[in-house]
Amino acid sequence: MSTVLRVGVVGAGAMGADHVRTLTTAVPGVAVTEVYDRDTERATQVAQGAGGSVATSAEDLIGSDQVDAVVIASPDSTHADLAVACIAAGKPALCEKPLAVTAQDALRVVEAEVALGRRLVQVGFMRRYDPGYAHLKATVASGALGEVRVVHNVHRNASSTTSATGPGIVTGSMIHELDTVAWLLDDEVVGIRIESPVRDGLPDPQLATLEMAGGALATVEVFVNAGYGYDVRCEVVGTAGTAALAPAPSVSTRIAGVDGVAVASDFVAHFADAYRIELTAWARAASAGAVDGPTTWDGYRANVVAEAGVAALVGGARQPVLSASRPALYAVGAR
């Protein structure tokens, strides 16, 4: 019989608690054995629901002999150091996006893996596990669309927290598209421009144009105060046809003069399947001591493009994306 993967979770906020819930109710072969959060009450509540115990620090959790693998869902500023600690401990980790707050910090994580000589950290770009995005990537890869020329992306939230900032929208929200487009096209972003129709106050929505190394262009609209709900759209335009995410509501109603479907209210509901599949794939790989999925290099690249995007947003001009060289550990086909 298969042994159970013992998972420690750092961070018991909304994302961490949701991951624990998914791990315990929908992922086979895992047990959440330890939980850490600066807020001990929150950690206790989440740990009890999962049948695990509360760790006294993130470092203790990572070093614990009751923990085989780690989920990092703590505040963004702690991600890079915790990821490096997991690498030092030789334990597979799933680190929520972003991998780091700065590209330089993300590069430290990459370098830690390179020094170790193997990959241990998966970055939480869960969209790659969304059945819609996976189907879209397979359609692109099939060649049915011909050569890809353009990718159109829309990413909307009903409303943002009051602390939202222009740069924060890039690094917190648009970072998903910065990763997704590169992944969909097996290509890299080499230039970026971002502008907003709102010049006074929070620059929201933001419109970005991404230039890919292979020549394709991508548009991205991020609108964190779109009002009506959570909405993610993506259309790939090729020389032979187009393919788009199809909104997949389960029920349509006709009531009071409207033929309509509900729009999801948040990303957790919208991407629930993606999170489940992500955690299942990660746990399966981690049980074999490996990692799969988005790499720290992907996380670093997203940080680099986001930093160029912030500069573009602030300065108004197109920014080139300047990046370190891709280590052999992350060569295409190396996974």
Next chain:
Amino acid sequence: MSTVLRVGVVGAGAMGADHVRTLTTAVPGVAVTEVYDRDTERATQVAQGAGGSVATSAEDLIGSDQVDAVVIASPDSTHADLAVACIAAGKPALCEKPLAVTAQDALRVVEAEVALGRRLVQVGFMRRYDPGYAHLKATVASGALGEVRVVHNVHRNASSTTSATGPGIVTGSMIHELDTVAWLLDDEVVGIRIESPVRDGLPDPQLATLEMAGGALATVEVFVNAGYGYDVRCEVVGTAGTAALAPAPSVSTRIAGVDGVAVASDFVAHFADAYRIELTAWARAASAGAVDGPTTWDGYRANVVAEAGVAALVGGARQPVLSASRPALYAVGAR
């Protein structure tokens, strides 16, 4: 240059007034020269808007030397006699559905044409001119669906007048499907059953099953108090595939958590194009002294099937459709 077809309109109620509006604003080559209605004020109002005059009686209008062709949009009980009068006067007519209140009366109109030796009256089954239904019929005729086995129909109104009756729903609303299914399949209804989930009070909705001479079956739901709006759906199921009317809203909105399109509130809005195309085709044929489109035989057949339907609704059992023989004047391909 082409001469103008001078049209007289009998009946200035909602349907008649709408036909006058369409004839004067959207149909080339016609002028509405006379209007008659028992309510003289209403006739005057409609006539003035069209630049025509008010006739003193329906008979005067039909006999007038200012009238080349006639639109019959008066109460149902007058249709058959007025149609016979048009035939006697040798003038092309468009008679709103139903052609008559009873099959026996409808047969009188058929016999008048047979006696004359040519067809002059078109029955107002406007759905045959709806671009969606026309496309659906062309798809069936193309053979792309294989052999047709089933046709599913839905026909809903937001609400009915308080005077609605069970038989009235059959003869006033379901009569459209009784014609449409036969036309779509180039076939005839030979048996019918109708039942309702409501046994006390108005039997609404009604579910009918139609047996076609060629073997296919059709289901029809008519629901005149469906609440949410006006809705007409039709799906043809064949051995190689299916084809269905596609709701064709012009704009979709995403507001307040709903991704939706508006449902038309009534059949006039829903079938505005069908009415325009119907009147244009009728006027073109009438200008050449001919008729085209649904015949009095089609009108008679719809009455015969509706009478069997009423018997089925009241008696609870399947009813055969007993009909006169099709005169050579209405042979398939004779149009």
Next chain:
Amino acid sequence: MSTVLRVGVVGAGAMGADHVRTLTTAVPGVAVTEVYDRDTERATQVAQGAGGSVATSAEDLIGSDQVDAVVIASPDSTHADLAVACIAAGKPALCEKPLAVTAQDALRVVEAEVALGRRLVQVGFMRRYDPGYAHLKATVASGALGEVRVVHNVHRNASSTTSATGPGIVTGSMIHELDTVAWLLDDEVVGIRIESPVRDGLPDPQLATLEMAGGALATVEVFVNAGYGYDVRCEVVGTAGTAALAPAPSVSTRIAGVDGVAVASDFVAHFADAYRIELTAWARAASAGAVDGPTTWDGYRANVVAEAGVAALVGGARQPVLSASRPALYAVGAR
């Protein structure tokens, strides 16, 4: 830490193998410890993939001290006896539909549970776990549609095996709708009529009309040779509006003049989520020694309605549904 539920699976055909695959890759807290199939090679292959062993007989598997709970996915004719054996052994079971080949046999299973005084067998009506159907039921229950008058169902397969028979289509395919409609409306089927446009050869498609105890009517089209793919549709029509399953493709493409989405090719792909959720819910309940979900009474009722349906199909007339009385063990709210 939670203990693992040890599951034995009887039947290693397509359905059984798929359940084992789902249990091992997507359901937390379970291990497939034993597999039995008359075809030992098939059993061995499936058992090895799951890390379990091969049982020498279904009876041995049910009685094994390595098996806490049983999945019955063997041929239909064996279901009732195996379900009774599980009840005798006091072990929770998930029995694939149909519960039995005859209503009389299904009643034996019900009576075994009644004699024991508790429920142990869940019947595999997986549609109740499909997110679309679950959302549809919630919409009905919310009252947003007013009072339900009609339910329209469509159930199509691309093609059937050559051994398909008219009665077999009722008991093998339509049985899903016979359960689903009753469940959606919290009501019971009291009358049924089935007819087919095909009178010579296999009666396919079949059109059924179901009368519910509460007055509503339901239509069901089952077409096992629909040619184009697998398709399941359901629309609930109430006095205030309608709700329908929304086809939920993940990607739409525009290629070569067609804006389209793929239709699933089979029910395993279409209902993959439903099977996963069904097995997860069943395993969770079984770990606590209980059962949840569709009961043997539901299975018996589906058999009773199907038998009336077969009589209606063969005899041509509406058949009443004659049933044993509902034991207190299955009272609404008893779950």
Next chain:
Amino acid sequence: MSTVLRVGVVGAGAMGADHVRTLTTAVPGVAVTEVYDRDTERATQVAQGAGGSVATSAEDLIGSDQVDAVVIASPDSTHADLAVACIAAGKPALCEKPLAVTAQDALRVVEAEVALGRRLVQVGFMRRYDPGYAHLKATVASGALGEVRVVHNVHRNASSTTSATGPGIVTGSMIHELDTVAWLLDDEVVGIRIESPVRDGLPDPQLATLEMAGGALATVEVFVNAGYGYDVRCEVVGTAGTAALAPAPSVSTRIAGVDGVAVASDFVAHFADAYRIELTAWARAASAGAVDGPTTWDGYRANVVAEAGVAALVGGARQPVLSASRPALYAVGAR
């Protein structure tokens, strides 16, 4: 009875012939009395079909006492001079887009109207008459979307002629969006940027970003070799919701594993209703000696923005839109 508007048509190519067909079969109150084309055979064929005669020159046609109003559908390079001639003759005209090849030439037409003191020329931006666009504009104007922040446009053709050029795509295709966005928002384009993923050979697709005077941004993808068909999409994004053109196919089919609708093959089929409504509205106004709809000022503005767009495409940088001042004759609300 109303008199008939006698229309002369200059240009009997695809567009001119289609306008003549629409005028004679679908527009009330008009007769096509004269047709001119450099290709006399073509002019003869089109004139005969309409019951009109062939003019010996465009100038003769405009001056003819058999012509009350003029449709200009000749090559683009002739538009401005013909429009000026119509103004000089005091005859209402419908001039196909573009109003002129250069902004300077378009301004000559504007100035001719200003000198005359009234408007006589409508520019053929037929999208403003498309029911979808009209509904979209009404939705924006209703305030239901809040304040508009972004407009996304897509404009695709299956394939272009071999003589297509980068600037030609801007002035021939994108010019529709340059007008449409301004009209939808009652605003003006003040800046434009255009780039293409194709740097060698024909720059197609093109991605434009439009800056509106009121702050909103618009994206435009024009792809004249999109392969799969003709497709026009538009979504308006406001602070309270979004509204989009809904593709309005009349029939959907499910055949061979695909649930799909047909994509129109060309703009004539896609916008047939728009052309009919445009011509009907123009003829109605012309019968009263007036013009309605898109003005020469709108035509001039589109030319000005297109010229800035061509400069942006060639030079790679954002271009401001430098324009003459709006004459009082074209003041908002002056129509």
